[in-house]
Amino acid sequence: MAAVQPLDPGGFESLLITKKPPTMSNTQGSHPSRRKMAGISTVLTRFAAVGLIATMASCASPQDVAYTRELAKDYENQVFDLERQLAEKNLELSRIQERYAEERKSSIVNSSFDGSLESRLNNLASMIDQRGGEVKDVERFDVEGGYLLMIQDKILFDSGSAALGTSGSQALAEIAAEIAAAPHGEIFVRGHTDSDPVRKPETLRQFPNGNLQLSAERAVSVAAYLIDNSALGGKDVVVMGFGSWRPVKPNTSAESKRLNRRVEIFVSDPES
Structure with a gap:
């Protein structure tokens, strides 16, 4: 060795x-x-x-x-x-x-504000008053440049949830068919809540940013259903969440709060 x-x-x-x-x-x-x-x-x-x-x-x-x-x-x-x-x-x-x-972030900001749309929907409260009687779960209002579908949250979601229920899916299936049956332009899906803050711990864990996040995620759920279950194109759909900042009635009674908890679908006329 x-x-x-x-x-x-x-x-x-x-x-x-x-x-x-x-x-x-x-x-x-x-x-x-x-x-x-x-x-x-x-x-x-x-x-x-x-x-x-x-x-x-x-x-x-x-x-x-x-x-x-x-x-x-x-x-x-x-x-x-x-x-x-x-x-x-x-x-x-x-x-x-x-x-x-x-x-x-830039895309969301640029698509979330349409001044002309806001001006056309500012009179929603007066249109509700003029209609008289009890507001139905789904109401249609004809406005300049298109029409607005106002859907009460109770037929779409459980309290404090952004997941569509069975009745909500059925209602949206009919709405999607109605929209797709005629030519249209952009579709704006707008989520709203009442002024009651999110307090339940389990709801806060899911929506730590409160009503603003809840309204936005509800609008996303509705828009996603419309896109995934109909012939509507995703490029035509714009999603917005307003929380409690666009009430149609003062949040001073249970009935007013019911009206404020809603999802709006504004269907614009096709471009000429």
């Missing part, structure tokens, strides 16, 4: 001092799980190097030791490169997500 050659202390230390992987603070922030992964990778690399050197020192030739050291360094460099590539991909993903969030 060949004589065991003493290891070069400098070579041993240089093998154990690995390249420090790129920290997430230079990319997406110091996420605990990513710091942990980077630390484990470094520890494993050093542990492998120590094991290899200890084994080589006991029975390997100097040539084998040198070759194995090169392999260990090559492995370490590959790990470093992979960690760097992962950090770069995570940074790229973060930028894409931020850009998407900004574009989505």
Whole structure:
């Protein structure tokens, strides 16, 4: 057996001092799980190097030791490169997500305000008064540039919920067929609530932003049903949530609050 050659202390230390992987603070922030992964990778690399050197020192030739050291360094460099590539991909993903969030926010803001539509619907309260009698669960009002369907929330949703019930789906199926039967322009789905704040803990967990979020998600549920269960095109549907900020009656009685808890579907005339 060949004589065991003493290891070069400098070579041993240089093998154990690995390249420090790129920290997430230079990319997406110091996420605990990513710091942990980077630390484990470094520890494993050093542990492998120590094991290899200890084994080589006991029975390997100097040539084998040198070759194995090169392999260990090559492995370490590959790990470093992979960690760097992962950090770069995570940074790229973060930028894409931020850009998407900004574009989505801009789209919502730009589509959620139509001054001409607001002016046409400002007289809804007076139209309800002129009609007289009890307001039905689904009422149609003809206005300039189209018509408005006012649907009471009780036939669509359970209290504090944005999930459509059976009666709500049936009502919307008839409404969707009516809309699709004639040429039309854009369709605005507008959610509204009364002024009673969301208080139940289970409802708050689902809608932490209160009535505004509840009204918006109800409008989304109605719009999604219209799009998914009829020939209406999604590009023609605009969703809005107003919370309690667009009442048709003062929130001073149970009946007025009932009228304020509604979803409106405004169907505009087709463009000439």
